[in-house]
Amino acid sequence: MISKLFNFRGGVHVPQYKEISTQQPVRNAKIPSKLVLPLSQHIGTAAKPLVKIGQQVLKGEKIATADGYVSTPIHAPTSGVIEDIGDYPIPHPSGMSAQCIVLKPDDEDKWAELVSHAKDYSELNPSQLRNLIRSAGIVGLGGAGFPTFIKHNPGPDRVIDTLIINGSECEPYITCDDMLMQEKPEEIICGLLIIQHALQAKRCVIAIEDNKPNAIASIKNALQKFANDKIEIAEIPTLYPAGSEKQLIYTVTGKEVPQDGLPMHIGIVCQNVGTTAAVYRAINHGEPLISRYVTVTGDIGQPQNLEVLVGTPIDELIEQCGGSNTNIKRLIIGGPMMGFAMHQLDLPVIKTTNCVLVDAGQSKDLQARQHIMPCIRCGSCADACPINLLPQQLYWYSKSQEFEKAQEYNLFDCIECGCCDYVCPSQIPLVQYYRFAKGEIWKRELETQKSDIARQRHEFHQFRIEREKAEKAEKHRQKKAALANNKKTEETKDEKKVDQKQAAILAAMERVKKKKAQSDVAPKNVENLSEQQKQLIEEVDQRRAKQRQNPEQTTNTANKAEEEKSQ
Amino acid sequence: MSLYTPSSPHFHAPNSVSQIMLKVLYALIPGILLYVFLFGFGVLFNILLAIITALGCEALMLKIRNRPLMPFLTDGSALVTAVLLAISIPAIAPWWIIFVGTAFSIIIAKHLYGGLGYNPFNPAMVGYAMLLISFPLQMTSWQQIPALSENYLGPIDSFQLFFEMNSSALLAMDAISGATPLDYLKSQLGLEQTVSAVLQSHETFGLLGGDGFEWINIAFLIGGIWLIKQKIIQWHIPAALLTGLFAISLIFYIANPDQYASPVFHIFSGAAILAAFFIATDPVSAATTIKGKLIYGASIGLLIYVIRTWGGYPDAVAFAVLLLNMCAPTIDYYTKPKPYGH
Numbered sequence: 066m067i068s069k070l071f072n073f074r075g076g077v078h079v080p081q082y083k084e085i086s087t088q089q090p091v092r093n094a095k096i097p098s099k100l101v102l103p104l105s106q107h108i109g110t111a112a113k114p115l116v117k118i119g120q121q122v123l124k125g126e127k128i129a130t131a132d133g134y135v136s137t138p139i140h141a142p143t144s145g146v147i148e149d150i151g152d153y154p155i156p157h158p159s160g161m162s163a164q165c166i167v168l169k170p171d172d173e174d175k176w177a178e179l180v181s182h183a184k185d186y187s188e189l190n191p192s193q194l195r196n197l198i199r200s201a202g203i204v205g206l207g208g209a210g211f212p213t214f215i216k217h218n219p220g221p222d223r224v225i226d227t228l229i230i231n232g233s234e235c236e237p238y239i240t241c242d243d244m245l246m247q248e249k250p251e252e253i254i255c256g257l258l259i260i261q262h263a264l265q266a267k268r269c270v271i272a273i274e275d276n277k278p279n280a281i282a283s284i285k286n287a288l289q290k291f292a293n294d295k296i297e298i299a300e301i302p303t304l305y306p307a308g309s310e311k312q313l314i315y316t317v318t319g320k321e322v323p324q325d326g327l328p329m330h331i332g333i334v335c336q337n338v339g340t341t342a343a344v345y346r347a348i349n350h351g352e353p354l355i356s357r358y359v360t361v362t363g364d365i366g367q368p369q370n371l372e373v374l375v376g377t378p379i380d381e382l383i384e385q386c387g388g389s390n391t392n393i394k395r396l397i398i399g400g401p402m403m404g405f406a407m408h409q410l411d412l413p414v415i416k417t418t419n420c421v422l423v424d425a426g427q428s429k430d431l432q433a434r435q436h437i438m439p440c441i442r443c444g445s446c447a448d449a450c451p452i453n454l455l456p457q458q459l460y461w462y463s464k465s466q467e468f469e470k471a472q473e474y475n476l477f478d479c480i481e482c483g484c485c486d487y488v489c490p491s492q493i494p495l496v497q498y499y500r501f502a503k504g505e506i507w508k509r510e511l512e513t514q515k516s517d518i519a520r521q522r523h524e525f526h527q528f529r530i531e532r533e534k535a536e537k538a539e540k541h542r543q544k545k546a547a548l549a550n551n552k553k554t555e556e557t558k559d560e561k562k563v564d565q566k567q568a569a570i571l572a573a574m575e576r577v578k579k580k581k582a583q584s585d586v587a588p589k590n591v592e593n594l595s596e597q598q599k600q601l602i603e604e605v606d607q608r609r610a611k612q613r614q615n616p617e618q619t620t621n622t623a624n625k626a627e628e629e630k631s632q
Numbered sequence: 633m634s635l636y637t638p639s640s641p642h643f644h645a646p647n648s649v650s651q652i653m654l655k656v657l658y659a660l661i662p663g664i665l666l667y668v669f670l671f672g673f674g675v676l677f678n679i680l681l682a683i684i685t686a687l688g689c690e691a692l693m694l695k696i697r698n699r700p701l702m703p704f705l706t707d708g709s710a711l712v713t714a715v716l717l718a719i720s721i722p723a724i725a726p727w728w729i730i731f732v733g734t735a736f737s738i739i740i741a742k743h744l745y746g747g748l749g750y751n752p753f754n755p756a757m758v759g760y761a762m763l764l765i766s767f768p769l770q771m772t773s774w775q776q777i778p779a780l781s782e783n784y785l786g787p788i789d790s791f792q793l794f795f796e797m798n799s800s801a802l803l804a805m806d807a808i809s810g811a812t813p814l815d816y817l818k819s820q821l822g823l824e825q826t827v828s829a830v831l832q833s834h835e836t837f838g839l840l841g842g843d844g845f846e847w848i849n850i851a852f853l854i855g856g857i858w859l860i861k862q863k864i865i866q867w868h869i870p871a872a873l874l875t876g877l878f879a880i881s882l883i884f885y886i887a888n889p890d891q892y893a894s895p896v897f898h899i900f901s902g903a904a905i906l907a908a909f910f911i912a913t914d915p916v917s918a919a920t921t922i923k924g925k926l927i928y929g930a931s932i933g934l935l936i937y938v939i940r941t942w943g944g945y946p947d948a949v950a951f952a953v954l955l956l957n958m959c960a961p962t963i964d965y966y967t968k969p970k971p972y973g974h
Contacts, residue, residue, distance in 0.1 A: 394636050399640075405637075441652075
């Protein structure tokens with residue numbers, strides 16, 4: 066038992082509905098008619114396919130490889146033929162399609178050759194273990210799908226003090242972790258020991274919500290065989306979202322993960338029980354991650370947990386569990402608090418699919434919102450928020466699209482757990498507003514980034530043109546200077562003479578200018594002239610033109626006299 | 633096939649605005665029953681007319697503002713405003729006082745600011761303050777004689793008095809009306825009497841505060857504690873308000889008990905308890921952060937004492953609450969909680 070637990074702030078008690086899917090043991094789902102394997106089943110870059118259409122593959126064979134650091138490979142869940150590589154609908158809230166490998170099973174389920182490290186894992190160094198975990202395609206099975214090997218790489222200077230195995234499973238309806246703890250406690254504990262070895266963690270805690278007495282008893286029972294006093298079991302109070310990483314870390318250690326940091330920055334690594342068991346299978350049996358426990362529950366014939374091959378179409382899974390008598394209205398992947406409602410049923414199970422929740426209108430808690438009323442600022446939301454935000458203010462600023470204000474109230478600290486939304490007496494879809502605001506802010510940031518790049522590009526273009534001009538001018542000047550220099554050296558002797566000559570020329574030019582200025586004086590008082598006067602001026606102008614043509618015939622004095630006359 | 637794809641969470645607790653408002657009304661019932669028992673049926677006519685006026689004005693304004701009628705007429709917020717205003721007004725006040733006050737609360741203080749959720753001031757208190765300033769005589773004439781005396785007003789007497797129908801009832805009104813205990817104490821202290829002498833000299837004072845009113849206040853206190861238990865309101869504002877009022881009155885009481893009434897008298901007289909649990913806790917116009925609620929409540933408590941003791945009005949709940957309503961957004965801004973991991 067653990068010495069001391071801490072209570073995180075906020076949280077809500079939600080109806081559990083867990084018992085409906087824990088009545089029967091976990092069984093293997095049938096190998097489906099086809100398996101659709103999205104290349105992106107994790108956070109990070111999508112995997113790159115290694116196979117061609119028509120290629121025969123064995124169970125566990127790598128069919129797509131990691132592309133970049135934050136990426137993981139994908140393996141064939143069963144033996145068969147690659148039928149297609151192309152875009153298929155994936156389980157994403159937007160209803161989008163993405164590149165998938167489609168595998169047609171041959172029903173022989175024939176394994177590829179596997180390499181086991183059951184005996185020697187303790188001799189492997191952390192880096193080797195990480196590589197094995199990575200090549201087994203293991204990602205966080207709790208829902209987010211972060212590549213597991215990255216969590217096991219805290220960096221050379223960082224000490225991991227505590228390893229928390231998360232078996233709290235606080236979302237209603239979901240029971241796959243509960244069933245895993247009941248049925249395969251040894252796998253979890255062995256996986257824990259491997260991860261502990263990889264991280265050199267001093268303290269290990271298995272955290273389980275106290276609404277799972279069977280799971281707790283099962284783990285306790287299995288733990289006796291291991292005689293390891295480093296492993297503690299924390300029976301944490303049932304309160305949503307106790308299983309959220311940040312809240313769980315606080316409950317177990319009393320520490321808060323810094324707002325801009327990761328758990329490893331405070332010496333903690335959190336790992337889901339399913340992931341832990343997958344690590345065990347990868348190291349001890351060499352099995353890559355090709356199947357997982359999935360809770361299939363809600364308004365269907367036989368709600369239960371199944372061991373499902375990754376890529377199994379969800380509609381086939383629902384059929385296997387007795388289907389639904391009435392029309393399915395809503396398909397939620399994940400739990401009712403944070404799960405996503407999908408656009409269609411023919412989507413594949415992926416590595417992160419923990420629960421398939423079917424709503425055919427029978428559960429009263431899953432009903433749509435009634436009347437959305439204005440916010441009365443009752444503060445129930447702030448009371449329920451596990452992050453200690455002010456949801457009423459975030460709502461206000463998200464709705465009025467004052468996104469800077471929303472960020473000032475720490476919008477991006479929101480984990481979208483839905484507690485505020487759940488308790489709101491005005492039934493306002495608060496989380497939807499926060500998602501909208503976050504999306505808008507991201508969009509705007511992307512746009513400013515784009516326009517920044519465009520502006521920088523333009524500015525550089527201008528700069529380059531200017532620079533080239535300047536360089537040209539400089540070259541030109543240098544050339545000229547060099548030429549002038551050459552001339553100078555030749556003509557230094559005649560310099561004085563040249564100077565005198567130039568001075569004389571300048572003086573002459575000056576005189577000519579003066580003369581011209583005198584002759585080119587603009588006519589004054591030429592407005593409102595009579596016809597006679599105009600005629601006179603014309604005559605004068607003609608005469609002047611003649612004079613200019615034969616300047617030597619006229620004298621200065623005559624010129625002056627004429628000017629006086631015309632004025 | 634198109635499935636329904638709302639944003640998470642897909643669960644929702646069965647909470648609603650009307651549920652909150654109804655529970656607030658339930659919590660007022662013991663106090664109202666005691667009021668009727670001790671002071672007659674007048675208050676019931678006040679409440680009835682206030683409710684009719686409030687719903688009528690609400691419907692009218694919703695119609696004018698092109699808002700759906702049913703969800704807002706049934707949310708209960710207009711009922712709470714009506715009842716709170718009705719029990720704040722003397723039970724022997726004429727009908728038009730109630731009518732004007734309630735209409736002002738709903739039309740001006742609530743709907744002109746955007747209706748439910750958008751009013752910066754507590755509508756009932758805006759109505760009350762308007763009435764107190766405009767009709768001081770009617771608003772400060774309270775019954776003097778408590779329960780079961782010869783002047784207890786039955787339903788018929790109250791009805792006649794309410795509509796000023798019967799001259800004998802009007803005469804009776806002169807006989808039974810007078811200042812509230814707080815008002816009386818204030819005017820007597822102005823005549824250089826000591827507190828203890830004033831309290832003993834007049835039958836208007838009871839054990840804890842004003843005779844009769846103290847029991848009604850205890851009933852409101854019980855209702856308020858029930859509301860906290862039901863998680864309709866949080867303890868912060870009531871506790872801070874009563875503590876603030878208690879603390880400042882204690883300081884002055886210790887310094888000079890002849891000149892200043894005791895903390896217990898201040899808490900159990902006037903509308904301090906009603907304000908603490910039912911008026912200052914109006915969520916729309918109050919501060920919403922935890923620290924903010926404490927500051928907001930305590931400030932109202934202090935202001936109630938300051939206005940009662942040195943201000944121009946015998947009781948001060950409406951003004952204290954309205955002044956702090958003004959400060960609520962600023963209080964909230966400067967009392968933001970520290971989020972996880974900051």
